[in-house]
Amino acid sequence: MPGSMQTNNFETFMFKNGTIDACYINTTITGTCGQGRVPVIGVDARSVADIQAAINFAVKYNLKLVVKNTGHDFLGRSAARGSFVVWTHNMKNISYNPAFVPQGGPANDTYDAVTLGAGVQWHEAYDAVNQYGRMMVGAYSAGGSIGAAGGWLAGGGHSALAPTYGLGVDNAIEISVILSTGEYLTVNNYQYSGLFWALRGGGGSTYGIVTSVTYRTYPSLPVQVYTFQANITDSTTMQEMVAELMYSQTQFTDDGWGGYGSMTNQTMSFFYIAPNMTNETATATTQAWTDYALSLEPRGVTSTATIYLVPSWYEFYVGLYNNSGGSGGDFMFTSRLLSRDTVAKKSKEIAQLLIDCAASFNMIAGGKVNQIDPDSAGLNPAWRNAVVSVGCGIAWLDGTSSTEIKGMIDQLREVIQTMHDLTPSDGAYFNEASLFEIDWEETFFGSHYSTLKDIKNKYDPFKLFVAAEGVGSDDWNKGLTCRV
Secondary structure, three states, X not given: OOOOOOEHHHHOEEOOOOOEEOOOOOOOOOOOOOOOOOOOEEEEOOOHHHHHHHHHHHHHOOOOEEEEOOOOOXXXXXXXXXXXXXXXXXXXXXXXXEEEOOOOOOOOOOEXXXXXXXXXEHHHHHHHHHOOOEEOOOOOOHHHOOEOOXXXXXXXXXXXXXXXXXXXXXXXXXXXXXXXXXXXXXXXXXXXXXXXXXXXXXXXXXXXXXXEEEEEOEEOOOEEEEEEEEEOOOHHHHHHHHHHHHHHHHHHHHOOOEEEEEEOOOEEEEEEEEEOOOHHHHHHHHHHHHHHHHHOHHHOOEEEEEEEEEOOHHHHHXXXXXXXXXXXXXXXXXXXXXXXXXXXXXXXXXXXXXXXXXXXXXEOOOOHHHHOOOOOOOOOHHHHHEEEEEEEEEEEOXXXXXXXXXXXXXXXXXXHHHHHHXXXXXXXXXXXXXXXXXXXXXXXXXXXXXXXXXXXXXXXXXXXXXXXXOOOHHHEOOOOOOEO
16 A cells, blocks of 8 residues: 555654544544545656656655655655655566676676566565576565565665675665656666665665666575574573674674574574575584583573575575565664674673563674675665674554653663663664664764765755655754755
């Protein structure tokens, strides 16, 4: 739907007096249906011409513009109160080319690549390239809610395959984009290279509206899967175990493992995958952790670990994720990219914070991600020294009072402050964060911020594109309604 969001709370609007304007699925909560932050009008874009017409209309009438594909956005940037939306969800073109040459590039600079329209979701991209015996770096999500050619790439684009092949920004070859002037450009390393640099990690809904992205593909390979689950009854042991796991991330990701995990104050679970790894290597690179966990049995830890081979990455993916049905809820989230130095020196302090907030942890950095030049893309340079991303969140039900919500937000702010104080030199993933990050320019973009802003000003002369905590938003008021 054009107005629906992954984070349902961003469909609502809270006034200063605490009144919430919303249209809940359960209509008995309010008895009325308010517009909230859902855009009031927009364009269901099916072509470049549709987007150009929408942009020209927005510029002419000075409209608040937002861009949306699926609405999978933890900061609510695909919606805004009283806004005009360009909905790219139906731009589903997919084109595979085993000998793709970037525009303006030499004939011998070829890639086995796929070009995805702005509305393509990752499960659709995986289905398409699998037909050619290929796989690619991309996102995973229940319900298939992540788009492949929009905000995911603009924020950096993490994946469980990133420790082996790099992030999304490292695999994008060419991008097509429409500027606020209505100009349609194809950008890559050979033409409009500065804009190409910024579009890879410099934030979404900031420089223009992307209509397609061309990505590298890789031969379909078998994957090793390592799963781990533990129950821990002693709080001291739990802290030690989480600290040891954080410390171990450098080794795991450098060995090519990537994956996702979560914890409570008494449990821990995760899965890792590694493409084209032998059984012997899989065992050798996980044995130390497995043995460590087993050594804690006398302290009340029960754990299970398994290693198994799946014939292809695609088979692993379709077996794990259901791409139908809904997903989402009312929640806010914060994350932090933990550097090699942090996990080596502060893992114990970090561990307790993660336990207290029942954190998730994503092994989507390290390895190949750390081997790439920090200045090769507009991406926050902190990624090039990070080995794991950790996250904490808050959640509530529709109809929760503004007082209760504000109380939970205060708790989230405390977590953000503590994490920032523990890791002042580490950054955060722009796509998995909150509206309350400290020093957001540095946290999300690092030393690249000033260059990104120069590129933003060059290619968006009408200042049409503005997103919460995005490049250039510091020139606007808090509500992003007026320039200051």
